[in-house]
Amino acid sequence: MALVTITGYPSSGKSTRASQIKAYLDTKLAADEYDGPKLTVEILSDDGLNLPRSAYNDSRSEKPARGALFTSMQRQMAADKILIVDSLNYIKGFRYQMYCAAREMKLRVCTVFVVASPEVAREWNIDRQDGCFYETETFDNLLMRYEEPSSMVRWDSPLFTIFWTDADIPGEGIWDALTKGVVKPPNAASLSVAKAPTDALHTLEQTTASIASHLFSEASGSGGKVLLSLPSSSPFPSEPLKVELNLLPRTITLAELQRLKRQFVTIHKKAITLGSTEKGLVDWSEESVASKFCTFLEEHLV
Structure with a gap:
């Protein structure tokens, strides 16, 4: 349903604000006038994952901690849930x-920037009684490296800023963003990659080799339309595979056909082994491969 990203200086009051947001959302969802889908509100935090503050002491320990947070976030995101991620989230790239x-996941999103001055955050960090404080060197380093969110970039917007002096949160604005905001479709960076079938490479090799062999045998050199009838590699072929090419009047050598065949196979192998990001399904049938290879030959046999 929605994802709320909490960000701010260390010890700036993020967990307090996350709890306030959860309480507000729970109240709205339980209200008699609410007639939307049944939703739950959950908070995902470093404390909930047992990630100690010492994980931020150096990059070697911080990277796996961030990875654990992200993995847990992916696992907990759902269409029937509002997930609040309560962590530093201080790196733009991570947000x-x-x-x-x-x-x-087609979720609505918003970012909550919890603001406290460095002096206030440092004082709160020193005064913590729960043992969840940052070492002085770590605290200063995180302050220096903090990358503030901006409403001008799409991944931080809509952005809600809450100052340490604010008694309340902008609850109504957050509620509207999470329940009425635009659900943006996945972009190229987040699309699932369509994988080719397991026999795609075999089909590619066999079909192109058969076309090259039959074309060398049947091309007369006079040009024009050439019709090839190829044996199908399907275990239950209904009829031979028929392809048609239009060639210029010239002599075609076997070495030339083999070279073009290797080029075509090399180009399409990458799509098979790494997947394709083309829109829609990619057709790896004999007919499709044969048609594409014939077009490739017509363009290069000039």
Whole structure:
């Protein structure tokens, strides 16, 4: 349904604001006038994942901690849930990664920027009684590296800013963003890759080799329309595979056909092994491969 990204300085009051947001959303969902889908509100945090503050002491420990947070976020996102991610989320690239994951799930998103001055955040960090404080060097380093969100970029918007002096949260604005906001479709960065069938490589090799062989045998050199009837590699072929080419009047050598065949196979192998990001399904049938290879030959046998 929706993803709320909480971001802010360390010890700036993010968890407090996340709890306030959850309480507000729970109240709205339980209200008699609410007639929307049944939703739950959950908070995902470093504490909930047992990630210690010391994980941010150096990059070697921070990277797997961030990975654990992102993996858990992907696992918990759902169409019937509002998920609040309560963590530093201080890197623009990481917030963008979260945004793409939400778009792939077709969720609404918003970002909440919890603001406290460095002096206030430092004082709150020192005064923490729960043991969840940052080492002084780590705290200063995180402050220096913090990348503020901006409403001008799509992955941080809509953006809601809450100052440490604010008693309340902009609950109504957050509610509208999560329940009425535009659900953006997945973009190229978040589309699932369509994989080729397991026999695609075999079909590619056999079909192109058969066309090259039959074309060398039947092309007269006079040009014009050439009709080839090829044996199908299908275990239950209904009829031979028929393809047609229009060639210029010239002599075609076997070496030339083999070279073009290798080029065509090399180009399409990458799509088979790595997948394709083309819109729609990619057809790897004998007929489709044969048609594409014939077009390729017509363009290069000039």
